[in-house]
Amino acid sequence: MTSRLITVSLLVVCLIVLTPSLLAQSAGTGALTGTVSDPSGATVPNVNVTITSTETNQTRTATTGADGGYKFSLLPPGTYRVRFSAAGFRTAEVSSVTVTVTETPVLDRALEVGAQSDQVTVEALTESLQTATSTLGTSVGSRTVTALPLSSRNYTQILALSAGTNTGANNATALGKGTQNMSVNGNDPGQNNFQMDGVNITNFANSGSANDSGLYAGVGIPSPDSIQEFKVQTSTYDASYGRNPGANVNVVTKSGSNQFHGSAFEFLRDTIFNANDFFYNRNNPASATTKQILNQNQFGGVVGGPIIKNKLFVFGSYQGTRQKNGLASQGVTTALLPPIPAGDRSAPGFAAALGAASCPDNHPGDNNFKTPSGSQNVLCNGSNINPVALNILNIKLPNGQYYFPSSGVATYKQATFTSPAIYNGDQGLINFDYLINAKHTLAGRWFY
Secondary structure, three states, X not given: OHHHHHHHHHHHHHHHHHHHHHHOOOOOOEEEEEEEEOOOOOEOOOOEEEEEEOOOOOEEEEEOOOOOEEEEEEEXXXXXXXXXXXXXXXXXXXXXXXXXXXXXXXXXXXXXEOOXXXXXXXXXXXXXXXXXXXXXXXXXXXXXXXXXXXXXXXXXXXXXXXXXXEXXXXXXXXXXXXXXXXXXXXXXXXXXXXXXXXXXXXXHHHOOOOOOXXXXXXXXXXXXXXXXXXXXXXXXXXXXXXXXXXXXXXXXXXXXXXXXXXXXXXXXXXXXXXXXXXXXXXXXXXHOOOOOOEEEEEEEEEEEEEEEXXXXXXXXXXXXXXXXXXXXXXXXXXXXXXXXXXXXOOXXXXXXXXXHHOOOOOOOOXXXXXXXXXXXXXXXXXXXXXXXXHHHHOOEOOOOOEOOOOOOOOOOEEEEEEOXXXXXXXXXXXXXXXXXXXXXXXXXXXXX
């Protein structure tokens, strides 16, 4: 029994240790494959193929097989130089090949006969039609993410750029991050899977939804300036991206390179730049000149570079959000107001008139107006009306009319007004990459 218990315990420990690495083997990376041939079209085996990152100088080498084929897997997304070298052939170099997350571009090369010391540099293009995989999806690069107008700088607002996806129109007046859920190929939004740098970030308790819902938080949303690219896979992706039958969204954040790069930003939305909603003007003609508050500031910056050239790299990002929103539903309040008589509310007799208007004698079917939390009724002579309430009823709009209009003495009135809702957010991201050797890389990712 003891022996079996030890064996089972060891197996459980092995599964716990190995499972995360197995799940992340291909997530967050890409690949490159191709075939090398001679001028007659015959495949060439034993060709040395060397791939070098243009940003970090990380180098990997492969040799073509008997069929002339080669493949590099688990490549970090980025731009690479590819060099082909074999005895009896001129050395060929392709100066720029782009590898994107989850994709496998095909780079075939025909070598020219000649001395190996001779070098031919070519501008080759990988095939635009993906034949190495049947996965359907769309990659979106950092330039697109930062250039498109996102009201809250949230990349989920452009997930619908991918074929087969369906999202609602983003409400630019909503409070908070403005995360958009999407439905793919008829699946429920809760059937999607979100990954960030190869790690699953889906909230299981939230059924996989991207946005915040009740008690449950949605997925983490890095700032556009920290995103290198993201890929939305909509169908026939392999088991390493599985878990849910909907879309797989894979976000890759930026890494440092051999050169320092940085930027700072400030995005401003302010009430002075806004126009009132059409229906607000139509329903409130007396206050059409008053603008509802919507102020938003998003600020921060990114910086990345080498700590040890060709060896250790770091990238950091910060974004702060400050929003004051009087348009969102969170700031809307409804209150039952008593009948408010017409006239000068600053006059000494207004409180008595207000009490009389609320008196049961004027409303036989109703009790006279009660204040919240079970307090006593308003007396018919108005003597117990709080002075603060009288001051609020005296608030006027810029056009001189009262903010709470008079309703006469016949009816109670349901009034709707807004007080700006507040949303504050801060996020930080730190990435480091340590190139141990050609076969091993240590990467760390921290996002808060």
